[in-house]
Amino acid sequence: MSKVDFEAIWGAIPxxxxxxxxxxxxxxxxxxxxxxxxxxxxQMLGKPLPAFMGEGSAVxxxxxxxxxxxxxxxxxxVEVAWVDRPPxxxxxxxxxxxxxxxxxxxxPRGLADKMDRSLTHRxxxxxxxxxxxxxxxxxxxxxxxxxxxxxxxxxxxSTEDQELTQLIQDEIKRxxxxxxxxxxxxxxxxxxxxxxxxxxxxxxxxxSAQAGFAxxxxxxxxxxxxxxxxxxxxxxxxxxxxxxFKNAAEAIPQVGGVITIKTAYRPGVRLQIxxxxxxxxxxxxxxxxxxxxxxxxxxxxxxxxxxxSKSAGTGLGLSLVSKIIADHGGVIECDSVPGRTVFEILxxxxxxxxSEET
Ligand SMILES: Nc1ncnc2c1ncn2[C@@H]1O[C@H](COP(=O)(O)OP(=O)(O)OP(=O)(O)O)[C@@H](O)[C@H]1O
Ligand SMILES: [Mg+2]
Numbered sequence: 001m002s003k004v005d006f007e008a009i010w011g012a013i014p015x016x017x018x019x020x021x022x023x024x025x026x027x028x029x030x031x032x033x034x035x036x037x038x039x040x041x042x043q044m045l046g047k048p049l050p051a052f053m054g055e056g057s058a059v060x061x062x063x064x065x066x067x068x069x070x071x072x073x074x075x076x077x078v079e080v081a082w083v084d085r086p087p088x089x090x091x092x093x094x095x096x097x098x099x100x101x102x103x104x105x106x107x108p109r110g111l112a113d114k115m116d117r118s119l120t121h122r123x124x125x126x127x128x129x130x131x132x133x134x135x136x137x138x139x140x141x142x143x144x145x146x147x148x149x150x151x152x153x154x155x156x157x158s159t160e161d162q163e164l165t166q167l168i169q170d171e172i173k174r175x176x177x178x179x180x181x182x183x184x185x186x187x188x189x190x191x192x193x194x195x196x197x198x199x200x201x202x203x204x205x206x207x208s209a210q211a212g213f214a215x216x217x218x219x220x221x222x223x224x225x226x227x228x229x230x231x232x233x234x235x236x237x238x239x240x241x242x243x244x245f246k247n248a249a250e251a252i253p254q255v256g257g258v259i260t261i262k263t264a265y266r267p268g269v270r271l272q273i274x275x276x277x278x279x280x281x282x283x284x285x286x287x288x289x290x291x292x293x294x295x296x297x298x299x300x301x302x303x304x305x306x307x308x309s310k311s312a313g314t315g316l317g318l319s320l321v322s323k324i325i326a327d328h329g330g331v332i333e334c335d336s337v338p339g340r341t342v343f344e345i346l347x348x349x350x351x352x353x354x355s356e357e358t
Contacts, residue, residue, distance in 0.1 A: 014268070015105050020063055022100030024049040036106065037082050054081050059092060063102045066094035080106060136183040139175065147172045181316045195229035195350040196237060198285060202261055205241035214249035214259065217289075222262040230283055231350040236324045243317040244287045244343050250310065251291025251341065260288040269346055279329050281346035293338035302334060 010017070010028070016036035019028040026044045034041055037052060044052070053059045058078045066073040072095035079087035089109040094102055147169065154165040206219055230237070248259045264284045294302055301307045303322040308315030325332045330347035 013105075015107055017106075018049075018104045019097070020049055020102045020104065022067065024060065024063060027101065033106075036108075039083075052082055057081065059104070062092045062094045063104055066096050066102050066104075067100055070096060072096070077109060132182045136179045139179050143172055143175060143179070178314055178316075181314055181320070184320055192233050193231045193350075194233070196232045196234050198227060198230050198237070198263060198283065198347075199223055201234060201237045202241055202263070202285070205238055205245055206261070208242065209245040209249065213246050216254050217245075217249050217252055217257045217259045220258060220260045222260065224264045227263050227265055227283060229350040230328070230347045232328045232347070237328070240321045240324050240345075241287070243321050247317060248287065248289035248291060248341070251293070252289050253291070256290075258290050260286070262286040262288070266346075279348055281330055281348055283330075283345075283347040283349055285345040285347070287343045287345075289341050290339055291341060293341050294334065294336040299334070299336060303332070 010030050013030050014032055016033035017028075017030040018026060018033055021027050025046060025048055029037075029041050029044050033044075037044065039052070049060055049063065050057065057080075058075065059080055062073050062075050062078070072093055074094075075092045077089055078092050080090045080092075081087040091107040091109060093105040093107065095105075097103055150165045150168040150172070154162055154169075157165055202221075202223075209217070210219065245259060249257070252259070262285070264286075265282055266284050267280075267282045269281045269284075270279065295309050298307060298309060303318050304315075305319040306315040307319075322332055325345060325347070328347055330345060332343060332345045335342045335344070
């Protein structure tokens with residue numbers, strides 16, 4: 001058997017890993033650690049831990065604790081700061097090595113959480129599906145009756161009363177539109193899959209947005225030209241981005257509003273669904289706006305149906321988005337603070353041969 005290349009293993013560990021000596025000076029950092037800190041290995045080696053993660057940090061505690069004991073110390077959901085960057089949630093694993101050295105592994109919480117929550121969106125969207133078509137059907141018929149009656153009334157009404165009949169008809173139209181949107185959930189046909197160039201979808205959605213509801217927005221693109229096709233349905237994906245652009249356009253100011261579209265190829269991102277094969281989701285699309293941000297109280301529920309902060313909103317936009325993305329085998333997540341809202345979508349790529357991966 002050939003000699004094990006520990007250097008290569010160290011470099012291949014996908015989580016940020018650090019080795020500290022007994023005075024908590026950094027002895028080694030792997031490449032994920034470099035990426036985590038956006039700091040080069042050379043800049044980190046020989047420096048004390050607090051220089052990057054702060055004095056008396058939870059990380060320092062965990063490392064000291066591991067050094068005192070035997071085996072390893074694990075701490076979940078710890079906020080890890082790096083120089084002046086906002087802290088990020090991580091699980092920490094610290095192991096005592098020989099000679100007082102400690103190995104520290106960071107396990108970012110972001111992706112695991114996103115996947116958990118994304119699976120919940122999937123079922124939330126499904127639970128609406130059953131009721132939707134029934135409800136839509138039940139509303140459509142009486143609505144047509146009311147509309148007909150209002151038209152009859154309007155024919156003989158005074159000008160004053162005509163205003164009222166017009167109001168009835170306008171509101172009927174609004175309910176009609178709502179029913180139409182609800183009905184889209186009831187559409188249980190399997191998603192037709194064909195190779196779709198996501199940049200074509202994004203461009204089309206952007207053009208129609210610019211011609212209408214997002215005329216006041218400035219769009220910025222940062223496309224990865226090597227992006228492979230997604231397996232999906234062009235029109236459904238178009239709806240996804242139209243909904244996201246519409247929300248962004250409604251959140252940004254009339255002047256100075258920017259919507260950024262970024263695409264990237266990130267091999268190695270996988271989603272594990274209980275009882276199913278794991279899916280590879282290497283296509284990343286980020287839609288960012290500099291608007292008001294999602295109201296904090298809604299942040300956990302925006303993908304649920306009928307959740308809206310707008311007086312004329314149905315709250316179905318994002319619910320439909322999450323259903324379509326789920327039907328495409330992808331995930332969507334939102335990260336929002338006032339002034340910066342990011343919707344991140346991960347999708348599988350098109351393969352014309354069935355995947356051999358398990
Ligand atoms: N880019 C964004 N910036 C700020 N808040 C957002 C953004 N996108 C969504 N939201 C919040 O999420 C809520 C739900 O969005 P969703 O698209 O599902 O419904 P809606 O926009 O209110 O209604 P509709 O889509 O029917 O017009 C919104 O009401 C808003 O509070
Ligand atoms: Mg919306």
